[in-house]
Amino acid sequence: MRLNNTLTRRVEEVVPVDDRKIGMYSCGPTVYRYVHIGNLRTFLLSDLLRRALEFEGYEVTQVMNITDVGHMTDEASDSGRDKMDLAVADEGLSPKEIAQKYTQAFLDDTEAIGIKRVHVYPKATEHIPEMIELTERLIENGHAYEVDGTVYYDVRSFPEYGKLSGNTLDKLRAGHRQELEVDSNKRHPEDFALWKKAGPNRLMRWDSPWGEGFPGWHIECSAMSMKYLGERFDIHTGGVDLIFPHHEDEIAQSEGGVRHEVISAWVHGGFLRLKEQKMAKSSGNIIRIGDLAALGIDPLSFRYFTFETRYRKEMDFSEDALRAADTTVKRLRQRMAEWGGPAEGLGSEAKAFDGRFREAVADDLDMPQALVILNELASSRNVPDPEKYSLVSSWDQVLGLDVERDARAGWQPSDEVAALVGERDAARANKDFATADRVRDRLQELGLEVMDTPEGTRVRPRI
RNA sequence: GGCGGCGUAGCCAAGUGGCUAAGGCGGAGGUCUGCAAAACCUCUACUCAGCGGUUCGAAUCCGCUCGCCGCCUCCA
Numbered sequence: 001m002r003l004n005n006t007l008t009r010r011v012e013e014v015v016p017v018d019d020r021k022i023g024m025y026s027c028g029p030t031v032y033r034y035v036h037i038g039n040l041r042t043f044l045l046s047d048l049l050r051r052a053l054e055f056e057g058y059e060v061t062q063v064m065n066i067t068d069v070g071h072m073t074d075e076a077s078d079s080g081r082d083k084m085d086l087a088v089a090d091e092g093l094s095p096k097e098i099a100q101k102y103t104q105a106f107l108d109d110t111e112a113i114g115i116k117r118v119h120v121y122p123k124a125t126e127h128i129p130e131m132i133e134l135t136e137r138l139i140e141n142g143h144a145y146e147v148d149g150t151v152y153y154d155v156r157s158f159p160e161y162g163k164l165s166g167n168t169l170d171k172l173r174a175g176h177r178q179e180l181e182v183d184s185n186k187r188h189p190e191d192f193a194l195w196k197k198a199g200p201n202r203l204m205r206w207d208s209p210w211g212e213g214f215p216g217w218h219i220e221c222s223a224m225s226m227k228y229l230g231e232r233f234d235i236h237t238g239g240v241d242l243i244f245p246h247h248e249d250e251i252a253q254s255e256g257g258v259r260h261e262v263i264s265a266w267v268h269g270g271f272l273r274l275k276e277q278k279m280a281k282s283s284g285n286i287i288r289i290g291d292l293a294a295l296g297i298d299p300l301s302f303r304y305f306t307f308e309t310r311y312r313k314e315m316d317f318s319e320d321a322l323r324a325a326d327t328t329v330k331r332l333r334q335r336m337a338e339w340g341g342p343a344e345g346l347g348s349e350a351k352a353f354d355g356r357f358r359e360a361v362a363d364d365l366d367m368p369q370a371l372v373i374l375n376e377l378a379s380s381r382n383v384p385d386p387e388k389y390s391l392v393s394s395w396d397q398v399l400g401l402d403v404e405r406d407a408r409a410g411w412q413p414s415d416e417v418a419a420l421v422g423e424r425d426a427a428r429a430n431k432d433f434a435t436a437d438r439v440r441d442r443l444q445e446l447g448l449e450v451m452d453t454p455e456g457t458r459v460r461p462r463i
Numbered sequence: 464g465g466c467g468g469c470g471u472a473g474c475c476a477a478g479u480g481g482c483u484a485a486g487g488c489g490g491a492g493g494u495c496u497g498c499a500a501a502a503c504c505u506c507u508a509c510u511c512a513g514c515g516g517u518u519c520g521a522a523u524c525c526g527c528u529c530g531c532c533g534c535c536u537c538c539a
Contacts, residue, residue, distance in 0.1 A: 027539075035539085042539035083537070166466050167535065173465090217537080239539030244466080246538090269539065270468080271532080278533065308476060308487075314469065314532065321475040324488035338502095368477050372486045379503090433497055440499080451501050458501090 001056055001362050003049075003235070004312060006243060006266040007164055011364050014053075014265065016234055021059045023233030024050060025225040025263075026118065027242055028064035031102035032087035035109055036286035037302060037317065038272040038279030042239040044303060045269040045311045045365075047115040049237060051398045052361050062118040063228045065221060066106075068099035069124045069204055069214060085203050095204055099123075109289045112299040114400035122224040124215070128206045130223040131215045134257050135194045143256040147185040149197030149211040155190045158252045164266060165244035192249055194219050218249040222257065231258045237267045240312075270314040272306075279317075287317065295319065300401050301326035307367035307399070329401055330463035335378060336389060337406035343386035350387040353377045357391075361398055370398075413459060417446065425456045 001014040016022050026046035029035050035043075046062070053060050069084065087098045107117075124131075135151050138144040143157045155161045155169065162168030172190055193216040198205040205212045225236070231254075238247060247266060254262040271278050279286050289299055305325035309315035346354065353373060360369040374395065377388055389407070396403045413421065420439050427435035440450045448459040 030538085039539045045539090165534080168466095171465055172535075240467085241534060241538055244534060245536095271539070273532070276531070278538085280538070305475090310477085312468095313476095316475080318475070320488080324475065327489095328487060366477090368486080372477075375486055428497085431497075437498075444500095449500065452496070452499080453501090460501095 001053060001058075002364050003265055003267055004364050005264075006247075006268050012265065014234065016058065017232050017264070020057065021061070022053050022235065023229035024053075024060055024062045024235040024237065025221070025229055025233070026062060026064045026236075027221065027238035027246075028066055028121070029102070029106045030067040030083070031099045031106060032068075032084045033102060034288055035106055036279050036288050037292075038274070038286070039239075040109065040113060040115075040289060040302070041272040041306050041315075042237075042269040043110055043115055044113065044306050045267070046118075046237040047110075047400070048307075048311070048365055048367070048398070049235070049267065050116065050118075051400065052365060055358070055361065055398050061120075061229065063120045063122065063225065064118045065224055066099075066103055066121050066123045067220065068095070068103070069220070082202060082204070085201075088203060099125075112289055113303050114300050114402070116400075120228050122228060124220040124224070125204070127220065127224050127227065128215065130227055131219045132195070132208050134219060134223045134226075134253065136209065137257045138194065138253065141256055141259065143252070144194055145187065146210050149213060150185060150193055151195040151210055152186055152191040153194055153249065153252060153256070154187060155192070155252065156188060158256050160255070161190075161252055162248065164251055165248045167244050167248065192216065192218070192245065194253070218246055219253060221246070221250050222253040226254060226258070226262065231262060232260070233263060235265045235267060236263045237269070240268045240270055243268055268312060270309075270312045272315055272317050274317045276316070292322070295323075297322060297326045298329060301329045304329045304371075304399075304401055307371055310368055311365055327463070332374075332378065332392070332401070333403055333406040334460075334463060336392060336403050337409075339385040339389040339407075341386060341407070342390040342393060343384065346387050346390065347383070349380070349382045350377075350384075350391055353380070353383065354391055354394075357395055370395075374399075411461060417443065417448065417459060421457045421459060424450075428452075428457075 002011050003014055004011045014022070024046070026043070028043075029039065046064070050060050050062050084095050084098065087093075088095055091098060093101065103121075111117075135144065138153065139146065139151065142154075144151050144153050146152075162171065169190060195208060195210060195215060196213050197210070198212045198214055202214065205214055225233070236247070243266075251263070273279065274285055274287065277285055289302065292299055292302060301322065302325075305322050306315075308321075308325065343350075353376070357370055357373045357377075360366045360373060363369070374392065377383060377391060380388070383391075392403050420443055424436050424439040424443070427433070427439065443450050443459055444462075447462055449462040451458045451460075
C-alpha cells in the first residue's frame with residue numbers, strides 16, 4: 001500500500017510499526033448535530049483505507065473518536081459559546097441525551113453507506129483523566145504553562161511546529177490575517193489551550209489540578225489515540241480542514257508528551273463541494289444521506305460516487321452525477337445476477353484483471369482507476385461469466401457496494417405477474433400482438449422490465 | 464497578508480513529458496425483435512481556461528493573465 005503522506009507531501013509505502021498489523025486513528029464526528037454527505041465522504045475515506053489494508057492482508061485496528069464535548073463557536077475569545085451548550089438550549093435535552101441522539105444518527109448514516117464499524121469509538125467525556133494526565137506531562141516536559149486555571153501549549157517549545165501544515169511560526173507571524181482578539185494570558189499568540197477554565201454558565205465541566213474546567217479541542221485526539229493505539233502507530237486520517245490547526249497541534253501535543261514521533265502517515269481527504277462551495281453545517285449548505293432515499297437513490301451509490309474522484313481531490317456534488325453512479329451500481333448488481341455465481345478457479349485473463357485492480361487500490365487508493373478496471377472486466381469477452389462473478393464479489397471487500405444483492409435475492413414473480421407472463425406468451429404464440437402489447441404495458445406499470453427471449457417472456461424488476 | 468488546491472467532451476471525471484487524450488452517465492446510429500426491451504457493436508474532446516516560454520516533442524514543465532475553491536476562527 002502506498003499513501004500520500006501529508007507530512008512528507010509524497011506518496012510513500014506503508015511500513016507498519018508492527019509487522020502485518022496497522023493501527024489507524026480516524027477523526028470522528030462531533031455529536032451535537034447531524035453529519036452531512038460531505039462529512040461522510042471523509043469517513044468513507046477512512047473506511048476505504050481500512051478495507052484496502054485488510055484486502056492486502058493487514059490486521060487493522062481502527063479507532064474513531066466521538067467528540068461529545070462541545071467546542072467553542074469562537075475559539076479565539078472567551079465570548080464564544082460552547083456548541084454542545086447551544087444544542088442543549090435548542091433541543092431541551094441534556095448534553096448526554098444530545099450526544100446519544102447524534103451518535104446513534106451518525107452510526108445509522110455510516111452503516112447506510114456501508115462503512116464498517118471501527119474497533120473502538122472512544123468518547124471524549126470518558127477520557128478526561130487521560131487528557132489531564134497528558135497535559136500534566138506536557139507541563140513537566142516544559143511544553144505547557146498554566147495561567148489562571150487555563151493551561152496553554154507553548155508552541156515555541158516545539159521546534160518542529162508547522163511541519164504538517166507548512167504554517168511554521170515565522171509564516172504564521174508574517175501572514176497574520178487580521179486583528180483577532182488575542183488572549184492576553186498567552187505568552188505568544190500562536191499558543192493554544194490544552195485545558196480551559198470553565199466560565200460560570202458552562203454546563204460540561206470537570207475537576208482538574210488547575211480548577212474546574214474542560215479540555216481544549218485538540219487534546220482528546222492525542223490522549224485517546226495513544227491510549228488505544230500506543231505511543232507509536234501507523235496512520236491518522238481526517239479532512240483537509242483539520243490539517244491546521246487541529247492536527248498540527250495534535251502532533252505538538254503527542255510528540256511533546258512522549259518525546260518521539262507518534263504517527264507515521266497522515267492521510268487527508270478533500271472536500272465535497274455543493275453549489276461550488278464547501279458543505280458547511282453552519283451555513284445550511286448541506287445534504288444528508290437520508291435525503292437521497294427521497295430521490296430513489298441507493299445510499300451505497302453515494303459510496304460509488306465518491307470513488308469516481310481520487311480521495312484527496314476536491315469534488316463537486318451534483319444530483320446528475322449521483323444518479324449516474326446509482327444507475328451504474330444497479331446495473332452492476334443486475335449483471336452479477338446474470339453471471340449467476342462464482343467460478344471454481346480463475347483463468348489467466350481473470351488473474352490479470354485481479355492484479356490490475358489490486359495494484360490500483362494499493363496505489364494511494366486510486367479508485368477511479370479501479371472502477372475503470374471493473375468496467376473493463378464487466379464487458380470483457382475473454383473472461384467467463386462465473387470468473388467475473390468471483391472477481392467482482394471479492395473486490396466488493398473493498399468496494400462495499402453489496403454487488404451480490406440481486407444475485408442473492410433470486411427475485412420471483414408474483415402469481416399475478418406469472419399469470420400475465422403466461423397470457424402474453426399465449427398471445428404472442430397466436431400472433432395476437434395487440435393483446436401481447438397490452439399485457440406488456442401492464443407489466444411495465446408494475447415496475448417490471450419486459451424482455452422477450454427464445455424461452456418466452458422474461459421479467460425482472462426495473463432498476 | 465501567509466499556506467494549499469482546482470480549471471480536460473452535454474454532465475461526472477482519469478491522465479502530470481512521447482503510440483490514435485481512460486472510464487461512467489447521457490445522446491446518436493446499427494444488429495436482434497412482430498414492435499419493443501435487454502444484450503452486443505459503432506460513433507460522441509483534431510483537443511486539454513487564455514497567452515507566452517523551455518523541449519526534437521507538453522493537457523502534462525516554467526512564467527504571466529483570467530476564473531473558482533479551501534485552511535489560517537468551529538469545521539470532514
